[in-house]
Amino acid sequence: MHTIIKVARQTTLSSTSPPLESLSWTVIHQRVACCPVWVICSSTLLLRDRNESLSTSSLLCVSRNIVLLTQAFRKKFVIPDFEEFTSHVDRIFEEAKELTGGKVAAYIPQLAKSNPDLWGVSLCTVDGQRHSVGHTKIPFCLQSCVKPLTYAISISTLGTDYVHKFVGKEPSGLRYNKLSLNEEGIPHNPMVNAGAIVVSSLIKMDCNKAEKFDFVLQYLNKMAGNEYMGFSNATFQSEKETGDRNYAIGYYLKEKKCFPKGVDMMAALDLYFQLCSVEVTCESGSVMAATLANGGICPITGESVLSAEAVRNTLSLMHSCGMYDFSGQFAFHVGLPAKSAVSGAILLVVPNIMGMMCLSPPLDKLGNSYRGVSFCQKLVSLFNFHNYDNLRHCARKLDPRREVGEVRNKTVVNLLFAAYSGDVSALRRFALSAMDMEQKDCDSRTALHVAAAEGHAEVVKFLTEACKVNPFVKDRWGNIPLDDAVQFNHLEVVKLLQDYQDSYTPSETQAEAAAGALSKENLESMV
Template sequence: MKYLHTALQSGDTIDRDCFKKCVCENIVLVGRALKNKFVIPEWQFFCSVIKDLYTSAKSNSGGKVANYIPQLSRFSPDLWGVAVCSIDGQRYMIGDTNVPFCLQSCSKALTYAVGTTEMGSEYVHKYIGQEPSGRSFNELSLDHNKKPHNPMINAGGILMASMMKPNLSPADRFDYIMKYLQRLAGGEFVGFSNATSDSDNFRYLSERDTADRNFALAYYMRENNCFPPGAAAALQETLEHYFQLCSIEVTCESGSVMAATLANGGICPTTGERVLDPDAVRNTLSLMHSCGMYDYSGHFAFKVGLPAKSGVSGAILLVVPNVCGIMVWSPALDNLGNSCRGVQFCTELVDKFNFHNYDNLLHQTSQKLDPRRRRSDVKGREVVNLLFSAANGDVTAIRRYAVQGMNMSQADYDGRTALHLGAAEGHLDVVMFLIERCNVNPWPRDRWGFTPLDDAKRFDHKDVADYLESKITDKAHFKGDGGPEKT
């Protein structure tokens, strides 16, 4: 596709074989495009909103870059990137989306998804809990069953690392995870940061206190018999593996594909390959929702309502189930270890779109945008629902539409309004509500020049006709609206 893009930009032509190769490599995307079945049909509009949110968050100068890992402290706080990948494979990137950075704690969500796919949730949760800890991510504590509270904190991440292919050599174990993550990313960039991880005797986190805390967690868990049989004996090897997983590098672009694979139930949207088990994805998203944002997890679930996992590199892996995956990255962190710009972006995204887990409750009055629908379709559906309710005399539904802020004067392609339909069917309560409570124009004309009063008279609804005539005698009040003299 890169060659195709270059050729089109330069004005060159491509032969049949080249075009066929480009199409075959992206057959899922091309197929959906030809059928007009994208999950986000108005992609350009959606991207324009993402650009606005990116620009808004870019002005956020709060937070500080993590300094307890020297390699992370070298990143500029001005770096800021957002990449989106839909479950159809549509892509949008803005900002510093090609700069590699470490996954850090974002790796916990991914390795948990891989581990439960390979070993099953029942086996994994024999050793790791599922509850938010309510404490710091590196707290020296276990739950009431003497297990790490969940796989999204350090204790759970260390235990998860101990369970991943323990019979393989250290190099093969790491290579196994790397290949899995590359499949999650659709073959896009997944690397390894030697600068972050390469130190003497496990000084992967560079500052001794941080490494000591993880060693203490590991020994504390061994003392409480938390590890699977045989894993406790290889404690140093387990910690090395854990630190290596935190040092895996991605870019916003490749990270967004990983997030989209989770959003797509474990199928990579760019390759069509089934990478993760659906149940493993469901469990991963559940834990990300409740435990993925350090000590901000509860607030994030309340405000944003989407599964997410953050890391001290400044990354946030955000999943909109059945829609898209998003990777945002900005190194400046708040006092809870989350990216300041990233949190702002996620919050404003849900303020704009109805992505929150509970935005689609019945009788929801929110006027957020739904990018899964065409704006023209939404408009047409509004008109149909409004006119249908008026024709059936459903005042309750009409009252709900009015509360939602719907334009109660809107008409269909024939110029027929809810008032026309209510009058034609003799529903006096509908007509009264529209005029008195919604203040609609009493004499709108359809394409044939008929007003609601004409309809009421034609179908012999005297009570409606009398009411309408009483409401259109005040010419001064309705000056400029067509006037009763035209009826």
């Protein structure tokens, strides 16, 4: 049992989350005189901990989720080495913690009381792996972070075509609280105040205020995996008392007939203020982000909350419009969907991998969390999470999705397959990218072995003349490349290898030769 618990902790699945709770971890201690009593239940796996004394049996009950344990033992989660990954996250967190710039938002009295020293980051992967560092259990208001969530709910319930009759899809190029419409006479997008107010008016139009709020709150609860969700009435009242700009936007929208027929503008504003005052923690907020990363399926409960179309639309708009006037810069440098809020929160989504929630109340001049933006930038500078990081010739970054050894295994397969196929062009690319051209497979065979056995004279010539590989490497059967060429009667290859062996002098280690010892003559001959 100790081993199983250790593996579960290494995967960093939350011990309080339903995925682990559903494993029904039960340790049954029974004091007996001579031998343990074994209890066998249907569809339940019982394991005895041999480290326990005979007088006490620890029985591990695992039900319904043997697949989850299998994933843990085989490291088949989306981030296999989660401990190493989170150690990097913690280091970036500590670096951002030292930053002292920014000011707490003061135009809403309740937000002005926020502690500027708060700094927390939580993440949740699409497999339910969890990690938190800093002040991650302190409730805070979603504020503008609720905008993409409300939009996703409206798309899931009403459909894309209907919703976008009333709100656009383009960045406005203006401040988020401007009184401005696009050329079609509707708000530019759901991430600005005007668009968010209109989207709020579309939800459950046939219901009263209380029913509308309960409907959205239930959706948000499901997105958060039924984790912490609260409501700050003080912030709600403060928003109403100081929301002159939003009231002005509401009346402007009403004048321009931007609301559906029969909609009460004041009721729409009330719902908007209420939703901005919904409270979460970094931990529950990260689950919301992970639900978006997981195509609308909550990774904690496994429940399908949002439609795939709603998630796709939401992430697209978060990518282009989610960070106020910094959206273009954020898309350029970070390349991930995100939404910031004046409470100091940043909801960050790494599609198909994880969701994150950052909290630090001090804001930069554009209204984004000063520490949060820096954290996101450093995260993407270290890991290849940027949308376009996987293009060719991109700077090398860490890929936490790859298992240890996976990259090397893939390069060996590619190298040997190119030699087998006689693909000199591919081998030339590998050599120019500083690949070790003497890598061995599980049988200790190199690319030169394979090329010699297949009789590819051009490949053998390239590997010997350009790459200067070692011709005396023995495979598991004690054969060198020349032996393979002789065995399969490839006379041209035999002649090439015999001549090369006579002149070969191992002046450098093969790693050095692969990394940087291709001479100018060899490079010119390859080109």
